[in-house]
Amino acid sequence: MVIEDRPLERAVLQFIFPFAYKRGSDERLIPELLADRFVPFRLDDLSQEQAFYGPRYGVFHQALERYFMPYTCCILFPRSASDKNGFRRFAKTIGKACTLQTERGDMPFRLHAAEVIVCPFDLGFITLRIELEQPDLTYGEALEFADRFRVLQDVSAKDKRTSVLGSRGEFTQTEDFIFREIVRSLLPHLDNEVTEGAYFETLPFFIDERMYVQSLMQFKEEAAISDTDLFRALHLDGLDEAGEPYASAGNAEYMADYVNERRYDRWAPRTRYAMNENAFACLTLEREARFDRLASQLFGEHYYGVMMSLFHKIALLKLANQYSHLNVERDHRAVQRLIRQINAFSAKYYFSELAASVQGNEMFLQLRQIFGSHALFEDVKETLADLFRYQEDYQSKGQNNLLLILTLYTVVGGIYGMNQVIEDLKGDIDWSKLAAYSVFEYIALFITLTGLIVGIVLAVIVAIRWVSERRALRDE
Structure with missing residues (x-):
């Protein structure tokens, strides 16, 4: 030719x-x-x-x-x-x-x-x-x-x-x-x-x-x-x-x-x-x-x-690429960050109409079709749905485990442990009494003290997560 x-x-x-x-x-x-x-x-x-x-x-x-x-x-x-x-x-x-x-x-x-x-x-x-x-x-x-x-x-x-x-x-x-x-x-x-x-x-x-x-x-x-x-x-x-x-x-x-x-x-x-x-x-x-x-x-x-x-x-390609490199079982913070990014992109940047004029919209929609952006956007929305389902399952599992732990400590520590050793822990503690404890009293003491430690640790973890999430939102 x-x-x-x-x-x-x-x-x-x-x-x-x-x-x-x-x-x-x-x-x-x-x-x-x-x-x-x-x-x-x-x-x-x-x-x-x-x-x-x-x-x-x-x-x-x-x-x-x-x-x-x-x-x-x-x-x-x-x-x-x-x-x-x-x-x-x-x-x-x-x-x-x-x-x-x-x-x-x-x-x-x-x-x-x-x-x-x-x-x-x-x-x-x-x-x-x-x-x-x-x-x-x-x-x-x-x-x-x-x-x-x-x-x-x-x-x-x-x-x-x-x-x-x-x-x-x-x-x-x-x-x-x-x-x-x-x-x-x-x-x-x-x-x-x-x-x-x-x-x-x-x-x-x-x-x-x-x-x-x-x-x-x-x-x-x-x-x-x-x-x-x-x-x-x-x-x-x-x-x-x-x-x-x-x-x-x-x-x-x-x-x-x-x-x-x-x-x-x-x-x-x-x-x-x-x-x-x-x-x-x-x-x-x-x-x-x-x-x-x-x-x-x-x-x-x-x-x-x-x-x-x-x-x-x-x-959209970057979001899809991040999801492909994500280990959802371990990177829980990365999962939350990706969810926030996808939500921000959908709400702030992916406009259905860009221009106010007819010819501007026609050209923009044609560019979007040529670049394949809409198909990518649908894939990213599916990714968001998958991440939400995973996050719900993960949070539900974590809450169930936490509820089980707290229930065990509440029931066993409150009914059994506190009734066994609570009197010895009042006022000035006489540590010499520990030598005369039976096996069940040692178990009760262990449950009581570890229950206090678990409560403190959980409070510290919640505080750290709250601070880190605030920093992550500020950085983004």
Whole structure:
């Protein structure tokens, strides 16, 4: 199948990398981000509308707030950086000219800004906003750039022939460029506990060696945007080894069927959207003001929709992963913590509707279906039901055992033991009387004293559990 390349007017890209940070590490991470010139994002600060998107583009905060439901805004736009229930967003304007070096030549790009978003459940996102500056840019070259740049660690021979040239020098891997030049304070806080010995893999339950790509590409020609164009955008099919444009499928009907399930054609034929697990693409023929509006949506409404969808999937996978590593017979505290986390996720974050507009809800529901979040959510709810059943059985068994012990001590100690030795334990105790005790009196004394010890120990255990549960709730 012959693929014809098309010239581009502009290509704007967002690369989103989800990560997991160490539990409680956000208290140290946030001051370090502020020291590294990252600025807390505030929806009521209108000076930030043009700050983090390049000199040409911007996001209108009032329109952004109206786009989402009120209960969603509380999570997406917290008023304080200390609000652990919200998405705490820290952005930095960069504006640096960088270069992606490949075996076929250099691909210049402008890094407009970078963001770190600290989310609940010890999760976060790094976002890079990039605009390609290559002269006579083609569609295949833009897709090739996205496909190469999104690879964090070199996993193929093609990746090993790619490097990033920044202001601090040349980096052979994209992850080095991110953590040594852009977000230098983050690396010590990444959670590598599960993948001990790995340098970067922080989400063993999620594909994290490549970043998620949001793209907005403006064609020069007025030719119709085809399903093949959308298919290539979703799979980031750029250039082959010979430098020719290609698609990773040769069957036009297959590509059309694949795109049909993942496209959003509300504004076709001049603007077409498509989305899958790797990319969210907007291809357009619009010009000037209309294109700037599409860029504003890319950086604003659609960015938050994609981020929330990614958060849903990763958080659900993390909860499922925790359950798979849980020993319910021994890790009783972990069981209770997981129950609280699942309840918190269901109540606060898994919204049935994200956006207030019809098109926003349609796109969000389509993303949720593509990511498979609803099926994961149903599995997690089943997990919650299993944990509740286990907890009820465990508590019932513990209460029955405790009741049995207390009943034995109450009956035997109260009726038998106290009547045998109680008189000798009043006032000043004459220990010499112990030598004249019979076997039954020794048994009664033992029951009496151990009963007191059991009562004290149980009171101490209850107090310790109460304090630990209060601390656990405060830490979460």
